[in-house]
Amino acid sequence: MLGLLFALYIYFSIHLKTKLLNIKTNLMEAGYRNLFDEEIGQMVHQGCSSTDWNLIKVSTDFIPDNIQNCKFSGHIRLNSFTGYVNLVGGITFKTGIYNAWLHNCEVGKNALIHNVRSYIANYKIEEGVVIHNITTMAVDGESAFGNGVQVEAINEGGGRDIPIYDYLSAHVAYIMSLYRHRPKLVTALKKMVFDYADFVKSNQGVIGAGSKILNCNTVLNVKTGAATTIDGTKKLKNGTINSNFEAPVTIGEGVIMENFIVSSGSIITDATLVSNCFIGQGCFLDKHYSAVNSLFFANCQGFHGEACSIFAGPYTVTHHKSTLLEPK
Structure with a gap:
């Protein structure tokens, strides 16, 4: 009986998660666009580079102001960064991506990525995440x-x-x-x-x-x-x-x-x-x-x-x- 219940739980969990993943993927595709030429120019002026700007997709409300000194490679998805994060000691920091190399990553709304000494590769970083002063995450x-x-x-x-x-x-x-x-x-x-x-x-x-x-x-x-x-x-x-x-x-x-x-x-x-x-x-x-x-x-x-x-x-x-x- 225990084995049967466990098997049913695993079966339905897998199939439900698969359906939800497919639905979520379709919704995500609909909500992203390519960077405008003006946005690429602004990001280059802010010290950013990419191996292929066409592989970067951004949300419809994306603003590049808080993307500075970054390198992008592979498939990248970026959301809007308009919030603030409170760090230890009472320091307030604007959300965004600063001093980092991202490879095949998706970054959620109002996340903060700051000072990545090596790189971040193959990660989905969800909304409101703070990544600060790390070496490698892959x-x-x-x-x-x-x-x-x-x-x-x-x-x-x-x-x-x-x-x-x-x-x-x-x-x-x-x-x-x-x-x-x-x-x-x-x-x-x-x-x-x-x-x-x-x-x-x-x-x-x-x-x-x-x-x-x-x-x-x-x-x-x-x-x-x-x-x-x-x-x-x-x-x-x-x-x-x-x-x-x-x-x-x-x-x-x-x-x-x-x-x-x-x-x-x-x-x-x-x-x-x-x-x-x-x-x-x-x-x-x-x-x-x-x-x-x-x-x-x-x-x-x-x-x-x-x-x-x-x-x-x-x-x-x-x-x-x-x-x-x-x-x-």
């Missing part, structure tokens, strides 16, 4: 953004691996890892997860509306939901941050994460290291915590110590460097 080839990554939880030597995906629950993970006496069930569940991972694969990442990406080094093959804050991270690679306005996610200073999925309402900060992990809703990893091949479900907390191949059910808490957690 999607390289097709990516499932952490979906389908095999996490070797419970047994460090493998054999109970669990493929993670955006909607992983403790119940489904428990069945996939500990019901090895039901091989057909486990195989069917894993196939559904891999089918979902194939569905979400894309060569374009998304930065959700209202997100802030500040003072970061490398963001590679990462997708974020709305209201995500990424501030001072060292490296994020191959992952999804499922943030939303009701339960935003914060990724803080010194964090390095690779092959991950972070659920809504979680906070990961203070030089935490994460590799091959699923982090559930409302989790808090802090104070130099380190996690490898582990699953953390709702409301877990980890401080100071480390986790290796841990299956941490809801409300698991560790606050000591010497803690050894063993699955029972």
